[in-house]
Amino acid sequence: MKWHTIQERYVKRNITLGLSPCPNDTYIFHHLIKEGFAESSATSATAVNRITVNPFFADVEELNRRALNGAELPVTKVSCFAAALASEHYEILPSGGALGHNCGPLLVSRQKLSSQDELLDRLRCSRILIPGKTTTAHLLLRLFLKEHGIEHPLIEEALYSDILPSLKRADADFGLIIHEERFTYPSYGVDAPVDLGQWWESHTGLPIPLGCILVRRDHLDLFDALDRAICESIDHAKAHLEEAWPFIKSHAQALEDTAIRSHIDLYVTDYSRNPGEKGKAAFALLREKAAGLILD
Structure with a gap:
C-alpha cells in the first residue's frame, strides 16, 4: 500500500463521496460527512490529518455511470453489477455496502x-x-x-x-x-x-449483493482509514440515531418515519460493516453471471 510522505500528510485533503439519498446511505455516512476521518490510524506514531468528505448525491444509476465513464468520483456508492464492470479503475471497500436477505428488487x-x-x-x-x-x-x-x-x-x-x-x-x-x-x-x-x-x-443460498463502495485506485492510500471510518460512522448512527435523523429525513423521498426506519433495518446489516465470506462469494457469483450475459 502506498502512503504519503510525512510532509504530504500535513497537506489538507478533501474527497468527494458519491452516495444516493436513500435512508441506508444517509444513515451510514452521516457521521463521516459531518466529522471527516483521520488519514491514518490514531495509533500511528506520525501526526495525522482529518480528511474532509464532500457528499455528492445522485440516483444510483447516475453514480454507476459516473464510475464507468471516466471514473469521475474518487469514492462512490454503486450497484454491485456496476462494480463488476469498473474494476479497472476502482477497488471495492469492505464496508458501507448493501447486502442482505429478503431485500432484493x-x-x-x-x-x-x-x-x-x-x-x-x-x-x-x-x-x-x-x-x-x-x-x-x-x-x-x-x-x-x-x-x-x-x-x-x-x-x-x-x-x-x-x-x-x-x-x-x-x-x-x-x-x-x-x-x-x-x-x-x-x-x-x-x-x-x-x-x-x-x-x-x-x-x-447467498445474500443479495445490491450495492457497494468503490475507492478509485489513485486514492488507495486512504483505503484502510476510510474503511475504519465508515464502520465508526455506522456505529455512531446506531448509538445516536437522533443526531442523524434530520439529515436522513431531509434526503428521503417523502417517506414516513416508519418506512424510513424499515428501510434502514432492511438494508443496513452486519454485511454493511464487512461482507464476510458469504458476501464475497455472493459478489463473485454475481460477477461470474454478469460476464456470461449480454445485455442489450
Missing part, C-alpha cells in the same frame, strides 16, 4: 396476473421499466428472464422514483423497483409477482 405488475404462465407471456411482449441498465436489479431481472427463455425483453430505463407513478398512469405494464419503493408500492395499486431477491437466494 421487486418486479411489479400493473395488473394482477392469475398464473406464472400468464406472467411470462406478458413479459415477452410488454414494456418493463427499469431503474438503469447498470443496476444489480436489472442484472437479476435479466437472469430471471433468461431462465424462462426470454432473451430480448422490451426494456426501458426510468428514474427509480418515477417507475411506480408511470405504472399508475398505465404508461407501462411492468416495473422493476428498488430502494424505498418496496415499502410504498401497495399504495399505487400494483401487484408484485416476482421477488428477485428471493429468487436469487433460493438459487444460490
Whole structure:
C-alpha cells in the first residue's frame, strides 16, 4: 500500500463521496460527512490529518455511470453489477455496502396476473421499466428472464422514483423497483409477482449483493482509514440515531418515519460493516453471471 510522505500528510485533503439519498446511505455516512476521518490510524506514531468528505448525491444509476465513464468520483456508492464492470479503475471497500436477505428488487405488475404462465407471456411482449441498465436489479431481472427463455425483453430505463407513478398512469405494464419503493408500492395499486431477491437466494443460498463502495485506485492510500471510518460512522448512527435523523429525513423521498426506519433495518446489516465470506462469494457469483450475459 502506498502512503504519503510525512510532509504530504500535513497537506489538507478533501474527497468527494458519491452516495444516493436513500435512508441506508444517509444513515451510514452521516457521521463521516459531518466529522471527516483521520488519514491514518490514531495509533500511528506520525501526526495525522482529518480528511474532509464532500457528499455528492445522485440516483444510483447516475453514480454507476459516473464510475464507468471516466471514473469521475474518487469514492462512490454503486450497484454491485456496476462494480463488476469498473474494476479497472476502482477497488471495492469492505464496508458501507448493501447486502442482505429478503431485500432484493421487486418486479411489479400493473395488473394482477392469475398464473406464472400468464406472467411470462406478458413479459415477452410488454414494456418493463427499469431503474438503469447498470443496476444489480436489472442484472437479476435479466437472469430471471433468461431462465424462462426470454432473451430480448422490451426494456426501458426510468428514474427509480418515477417507475411506480408511470405504472399508475398505465404508461407501462411492468416495473422493476428498488430502494424505498418496496415499502410504498401497495399504495399505487400494483401487484408484485416476482421477488428477485428471493429468487436469487433460493438459487444460490447467498445474500443479495445490491450495492457497494468503490475507492478509485489513485486514492488507495486512504483505503484502510476510510474503511475504519465508515464502520465508526455506522456505529455512531446506531448509538445516536437522533443526531442523524434530520439529515436522513431531509434526503428521503417523502417517506414516513416508519418506512424510513424499515428501510434502514432492511438494508443496513452486519454485511454493511464487512461482507464476510458469504458476501464475497455472493459478489463473485454475481460477477461470474454478469460476464456470461449480454445485455442489450
